[in-house]
Amino acid sequence: MLQVCSNHNETWGSDCEVYQMRCWCEKGLSQCRGDQYEHVHIEYYGICRDMPDCKPEEMADFPRRMRDWLFNIMRDLADRQELTPHYLKMEREAENNLTRRWSNAAVWKWCDLDGHPADRSVSRHELFPIRAPLMALEHCIAPFLDSCDVNDDHRITLKEWGKCLELDEVPVRLALERVVAGWYWLVLLSRLLLCRDESGCSYWSS
Ligand SMILES: [Ca+2]
Ligand SMILES: [Ca+2]
Numbered sequence: 001m002l003q004v005c006s007n008h009n010e011t012w013g014s015d016c017e018v019y020q021m022r023c024w025c026e027k028g029l030s031q032c033r034g035d036q037y038e039h040v041h042i043e044y045y046g047i048c049r050d051m052p053d054c055k056p057e058e059m060a061d062f063p064r065r066m067r068d069w070l071f072n073i074m075r076d077l078a079d080r081q082e083l084t085p086h087y088l089k090m091e092r093e094a095e096n097n098l099t100r101r102w103s104n105a106a107v108w109k110w111c112d113l114d115g116h117p118a119d120r121s122v123s124r125h126e127l128f129p130i131r132a133p134l135m136a137l138e139h140c141i142a143p144f145l146d147s148c149d150v151n152d153d154h155r156i157t158l159k160e161w162g163k164c165l166e167l168d169e170v171p172v173r174l175a176l177e178r179v180v181a182g183w184y185w186l187v188l189l190s191r192l193l194l195c196r197d198e199s200g201c202s203y204w205s206s
Contacts, residue, residue: 001014002014002015002045002046003041003042003046004044004045005046005047005049006018006047006048007040007041007042008036008040009043009048009089010048011047012042013063015042016159018041018042021195022037022039022041024037025038025040026038038112041128042128042132044131044132044134045133045135045136046136049201051139051142052139053139054139058140059140059143059144062144063164063165063166064166065142067102067106067165067166070102070109070165071101071105073105074087074094074104074105074109077091077092078092085176086182086186090104090108090175090178090179091104091105092141092174098162099171100171100175102165102167103167103174104165105153106162106172106175107158107176107179108175108179110156110158110161111179113126113127113129113130114126120157120158121155122156123154124154124155127145130145144195147164148160148161148163148164150163150164158172158176164196
């Protein structure tokens with residue numbers, strides 16, 4: 001079982017133990033070890049350790065490294081055929097068009113993170129899939145992600161995301177428009193297919 005470090009800087013036997021304690025505390029059950037555990041969450045995987053400070057020069061270089069990393073993950077997923085056709089198209093464009101490379105990868109990741117709920121902003125909870133696994137390897141990830149949330153409302157908008165990755169606003173907006181257009185066509189197509197299967201579909205008659 002993989003040990004985890006919580007936001008209280010305590011090592012737990014597994015992620016399940018953390019979720020279980022949080023659940024006990026949220027429900028006010030006697031197994032809850034204290035009110036502070038009502039908001040306990042996993043900070044990173046592995047045992048707790050002293051994190052080195054992120055030096056200013058490391059922080060200055062971090063957006064570039066993060067852009068590289070996002071593009072490499074997108075490329076890996078494309079190679080493994082794990083991207084949807086729409087994102088695959090964006091990946092192919094990123095391969096061939098250097099000006100679109102970082103913005104396509106950044107928009108893809110931001111949309112990927114914005115899932116629970118998909119409300120056009122990435123909450124701290126939604127950042128978990130990139131934050132927790134990277135914390136033990138990249139000590140600048142936490143201050144970097146905190147710095148993205150410029151207005152400190154605990155959510156990262158696409159504008160904030162693009163800005164902290166040091167991307168131009170226009171290619172980011174264009175890439176997002178393409179994602180939205182892709183979704184629009186997907187929804188339309190699925191409605192058309194559904195309509196074909198159902199007799200007397202109100203979509204056609206309306
Ligand atoms: Ca969201
Ligand atoms: Ca914000």
